[in-house]
Amino acid sequence: MSKLRTAIDLIIKAYLGVAMAALFAMMMTIVVDVFMRYVFNAPVVGAFDIVEICLVVAVFYSMGAAISGFHEIVIDLVDQLAAKWLVDALIRLAALLSAAALVFIFMSMLTPAMQSYQYGEMRLELKMPVWIVWAVALVGMCGGLMASIANVISPRVAHHDELPVGGDGQ
Numbered sequence: 001m002s003k004l005r006t007a008i009d010l011i012i013k014a015y016l017g018v019a020m021a022a023l024f025a026m027m028m029t030i031v032v033d034v035f036m037r038y039v040f041n042a043p044v045v046g047a048f049d050i051v052e053i054c055l056v057v058a059v060f061y062s063m064g065a066a067i068s069g070f071h072e073i074v075i076d077l078v079d080q081l082a083a084k085w086l087v088d089a090l091i092r093l094a095a096l097l098s099a100a101a102l103v104f105i106f107m108s109m110l111t112p113a114m115q116s117y118q119y120g121e122m123r124l125e126l127k128m129p130v131w132i133v134w135a136v137a138l139v140g141m142c143g144g145l146m147a148s149i150a151n152v153i154s155p156r157v158a159h160h161d162e163l164p165v166g167g168d169g170q
Contacts, residue, residue, distance in 0.1 A: 008150040012064040015143040019061035026054035046125040053123075053133055060140025067098060068147035070155075088155065095151035102145045109138060 033047040044050075066072060079087050113134035121130035 002154070005150055005154050008146050009068065012068050012143055012147055015061045015140065016065040019058045019065070019140075022054040022057035022061065026051050026058065029054070046123075049123045049126045049128070053136075056133055056137050057140065060137045061143060063140065064143030064145075064147040067144050068150065070151075072098075091155045092152050095148050095155060099145060099148035099152060102141060102148055106138065106141045106145065109134065109141070113138060 029044060029047050029050045033044040037043040078090065082090075113131060116134055117129070117131035122128065123130060123133075
């Protein structure tokens with residue numbers, strides 16, 4: 001089980017690297033666009049499309065890291081009162097429900113992605129097919145799904161008695 005968890009963690013770290021690169025590219029595109037617009041009156045062609053695509057990549061590719069690290073918003077009323085085995089069972093149930101929700105979202109994204117491909121939709125400024133952005137988003141969703149499944153199989157979470165003050169180690 002730990003080899004599977006290690007492999008998934010490596011994939012999720014790679015996904016996070018892609019998300020960080022997309023965030024950096026998005027920020028630099030905005031900075032360069034604003035600079036070029038005000039200094040040379042020549043904005044970056046396709047800046048809007050680039051920022052939009054980078055945002056999609058940043059959101060979907062970072063989802064796995066948030067889920068894997070248990071950084072979702074959690075209300076832990078039961079954690080301090082219940083037995084450790086019950087808390088572990090609830091964590092696994094939450095991970096299973098998270099995986100089910102991500103599968104539902106993934107399946108809901110397939111139809112518009114296929115329609116985008118069939119209709120030949122194109123990005124206005126970059127003249128790039130929109131289905132490529134959908135495909136990138138779907139691949140990013142796989143990272144979140146892998147993290148949820150890994151949390152069902154072997155959750156890695158510290159319990160309250162192990163957490164320092166502040167809850168997140170800071």
